Amino acid sequence: MASPFPGMDPYLEGSQWMSVHAQLASVLVRQLNPQSLPRFIALQTRRFVRERPDGEGILIGDNYPDVFVHRQQPSRPGGQTLGTLVPPLRMTTIMRTPVPHVTVTIRDVEHHHLVAAIEILSPTNKRGEGRREYLRRRDRFLGSDVHLLEIDLLRKGRRVPMEEPLPPAPYFVFLSRADQRPVTEVWPIMLDQPLPEIPVPLLPGNADARLDLQSALTTVYDEYGLNYLIDYSKPPKVQLSPEEDAWVDEHLRAAGLRP
Helix, strand or coil, rough: CCCCCCCHHHHCCCCCHHHHHHHHHHHHHHHHHHHHHHCEEEEEEEEEEECCCCCCCEEEECCCCCCCCCCCCECCCCCCECCCCCCCCCCCCCCCCEEEEEEEEECCCCCCEEEEEEEEEEEHHHHHHHHHHHHHHHHHHHHCCCCEEEECCCCCCCCCCCCCCCCCEEEEEEEECCCCCCCCCEEECCCCCCEEEECCCCCCCCCCCCEEEHHHHHHHHHHCCCHHHCCCCCCCCCCCHHHHHHHHHHHHHHCCCCC
């Protein structure tokens, strides 16, 4: 069963997103390599950010907590001290969880030179320390000769910084060509629109590759059976505008997915 939405499926923005994120990167590589080889090759690279459940991101390697232990001997009646420390409570601590982030990179096969980076943003990229880490990484790309393509299919969190205010839209694609900075090509995407085809620049003298984002998302949805994990009779986990909520309800009723 295909996704009932013409473009981005807002139900994928919840607990399914990290699976979608990883698989979408894989499908983009499969789209790019037939266009790019043998001169260029697209690869997946992975790094990890540690994230607290409350959403504050912590980079792996930055976790050096100060430890202070205070022991107090419980007393028996009459002032006698117990020989064994008995905790009055047993509770569950909050652990920092490693969250994988996959980047698609395009390299020149002959010299292994990095030509372009494609970042599919995740919630950790858009909040807390994870966002700060991502902006540092982004600045390194923007200060180099590497093209940067950013795909933001999440309405939650903060957008990448721009000089001008972005138009109201739930989803965006940003393309920063190395030879045109600071000018950035921007695709605002509405909920009722298909995802666009996006050019992927390579080295001078080579034609842009092309990414069909809608085809890629549809492939992920179909190949991994995401429809079995989604209950369309309930609202999505993300907050929609009143207009979007009404459109989603009407759209899902027409598709027979809501009574």
